[in-house]
Amino acid sequence: MKVLVPVKRVIDYNVKVRVKADGSGVDLANVKMSMNPFDEIAVEEAIRLKEAGKADEVVAVSIGVKQAQETLRTALAMGADRAILVVAADDVHQDIEPLAVAKILAKVVEEEAPGLVLMGKQAIDNDMNATGQMLSALMGWSQATYANALEVEGDSAVVTREVDGGLQTVKVKMPTIVTTDLRLNEPRYASLPNIMKAKKKPLDEKTAADYGVDVAPRLEIVKTGEPPVREAGEMVGSVDELVSKLKEKGIV
Amino acid sequence: MAVLLIAEINDGALSMDATAKAVSAVSALGDVTLLACGASAKEAAAEAATIEGVSKVLVAEDALYGHRLAEPVAALIVSLAGDYSHIVAPATTDAKNILPRVAALLDVMILTDVSGVVDADTFERPIYAGNAVQTVKSSDSVKVLTVRTSTFDAAGTGAAAPVEDIAAGENPGLSEWVEDKVAESDRPELTSAGIVVSGGRGIGSEENFEMIEKLADKLGAAVGASRAAVDSGFAPNDWQVGQTGKVVAPDLYIAVGISGAIQHLAGMKDSKVIVAINKDEEAPIFQVADYGLVADLFEAVPELTDKL
Numbered sequence: 001m002k003v004l005v006p007v008k009r010v011i012d013y014n015v016k017v018r019v020k021a022d023g024s025g026v027d028l029a030n031v032k033m034s035m036n037p038f039d040e041i042a043v044e045e046a047i048r049l050k051e052a053g054k055a056d057e058v059v060a061v062s063i064g065v066k067q068a069q070e071t072l073r074t075a076l077a078m079g080a081d082r083a084i085l086v087v088a089a090d091d092v093h094q095d096i097e098p099l100a101v102a103k104i105l106a107k108v109v110e111e112e113a114p115g116l117v118l119m120g121k122q123a124i125d126n127d128m129n130a131t132g133q134m135l136s137a138l139m140g141w142s143q144a145t146y147a148n149a150l151e152v153e154g155d156s157a158v159v160t161r162e163v164d165g166g167l168q169t170v171k172v173k174m175p176t177i178v179t180t181d182l183r184l185n186e187p188r189y190a191s192l193p194n195i196m197k198a199k200k201k202p203l204d205e206k207t208a209a210d211y212g213v214d215v216a217p218r219l220e221i222v223k224t225g226e227p228p229v230r231e232a233g234e235m236v237g238s239v240d241e242l243v244s245k246l247k248e249k250g251i252v
Numbered sequence: 253m254a255v256l257l258i259a260e261i262n263d264g265a266l267s268m269d270a271t272a273k274a275v276s277a278v279s280a281l282g283d284v285t286l287l288a289c290g291a292s293a294k295e296a297a298a299e300a301a302t303i304e305g306v307s308k309v310l311v312a313e314d315a316l317y318g319h320r321l322a323e324p325v326a327a328l329i330v331s332l333a334g335d336y337s338h339i340v341a342p343a344t345t346d347a348k349n350i351l352p353r354v355a356a357l358l359d360v361m362i363l364t365d366v367s368g369v370v371d372a373d374t375f376e377r378p379i380y381a382g383n384a385v386q387t388v389k390s391s392d393s394v395k396v397l398t399v400r401t402s403t404f405d406a407a408g409t410g411a412a413a414p415v416e417d418i419a420a421g422e423n424p425g426l427s428e429w430v431e432d433k434v435a436e437s438d439r440p441e442l443t444s445a446g447i448v449v450s451g452g453r454g455i456g457s458e459e460n461f462e463m464i465e466k467l468a469d470k471l472g473a474a475v476g477a478s479r480a481a482v483d484s485g486f487a488p489n490d491w492q493v494g495q496t497g498k499v500v501a502p503d504l505y506i507a508v509g510i511s512g513a514i515q516h517l518a519g520m521k522d523s524k525v526i527v528a529i530n531k532d533e534e535a536p537i538f539q540v541a542d543y544g545l546v547a548d549l550f551e552a553v554p555e556l557t558d559k560l
Contacts, residue, residue: 143353182496
């Protein structure tokens with residue numbers, strides 16, 4: 001079975017996000033970028049499936065700016081076998097919407113015919129939480145989102161999902177789309193020898209036009225602003241003082 | 253314009269809070285028709301029909317919708333979509349699973365976690381874990397959105413909208429439910445509780461979390477946790493408050509041993525009063541707290557439990 005893992009290049013998880021003064025977006029110039037953390041979990045899970053003999057090839061794919069090839073090299077260094085870069089934007093500030101990404105991925109899926117697509121449940125930049133579900137819809141496949149555990153058994157997969165009430169386990173028909181939640185696994189670090197090896201692994205470069213997909217956004221960004229700031233209150237010196245303050249406010 | 257709003261129903265029970273807040277978020281956009289679906293949905297539909305601002309309730313009661321699997325529910329919603337300008341649901345894990353599938357089937361974009369409705373085409377939503385708020389205008393013919401309920405007040409009840417049965421759709425046969433592991437609890441539900449007591453990494457262990465639970469039970473509160481506490485195995489995943497967990501806005505939020513990572517703040521900073529107890533006086537949580545107490549939580553929390 002082939003596993004396809006879409007990965008997104010996003011602002012590094014540890015970088016403090018700055019909103020641009022003109023309200024046009026978040027400043028991404030000269031900011032450290034990394035693989036979306038949920039996608040790292042997806043890459044890790046795919047490699048574990050290969051190590052367990054359940055998958056025979058792991059293909060990473062990224063859609064965005066040319067620099068996303070760095071993100072793909074990270075996936076290759078972790079253990080993916082080869083990569084596909086679909087260039088769909090010139091400017092790092094241009095985010096490709098989940099619907100357009102899903103349409104491109106659907107074409108890649110048709111070409112590659114994977115048995116499983118493993119991807120992050122959401123990207124930490126636009127926080128949409130949508131691409132996996134959309135790809136599943138376009139393919140007419142089953143979907144299992146927010147995975148906390150995954151077992152592939154022949155022509156089906158049993159997935160435990162993190163849901164509001166606790167955990168839900170579903171059995172889905174293969175091929176399928178699984179989106180990863182935080183606790184599915186802990187991604188490995190790429191070792192230096194593997195980083196060197198990754199440079200020699202195949203990386204195909206395509207464009208959105210090669211797949212005939214229009215990536216024009218459906219949502220016009222009117223404004224990007226700072227969230228409302230909450231003022232700090234006061235420090236209290238003891239539990240007694242805290243209790244009396246809360247009683248004064250009438251909330252306990 | 254007309255809105256189709258998916259009522260939040262679990263095992264036959266309506267989540268009145270989430271559904272009524274979603275109704276108030278979108279009632280200005282047009283007539284609101286609720287869709288109640290589930291293996292048992294009639295009672296929930298009757299209850300939902302009392303929400304002010306609802307003009308009609310459609311009931312699809314069928315075993316097919318028992319566990320709200322995305323594939324059959326999305327197919328049902330798409331079959332009804334032609335009559336509506338907006339398809340909306342509260343941003344629960346169920347709706348976040350289902351509505352992007354609906355949007356793609358309709359060839360439109362999805363707007364998730366909407367925190368503000370500007371007009372029929374324009375919506376606000378948090379991005380970058382709540383570090384920025386984006387206003388977006390949709391050019392799609394149908395708007396599909398999930399609503400972050402913590403920012404809206406619940407619509408009142410007392411209405412009596414007509415309830416109409418509709419036929420179930422086909423079973424796409426792509427997935428089946430195996431089991432739920434739901435923690436049974438007498439505590440209020442996290443996202444609608446008036447008081448939430450949350451513990452973080454500072455709690456140190458699953459056993460020590462009992463201290464948080466005792467304080468919560470004294471206050472009749474729900475229990476929450478930071479991502480660090482959940483990742484460390486101190487608390488179950490459904491307690492997680494934050495950008496990738498639950499977003500809450502209770503009257504009182506007590507954060508214990510939580511440093512206040514931006515990811516966590518995104519899930520609770522709309523709370524009316526925030527209390528923080530932490531031994532590190534530099535912890536960022538104090539920058540958003542109304543009342544901060546620098547103390548050893550192992551002494552302060554039992555003392556607080558006694559004195560309340």
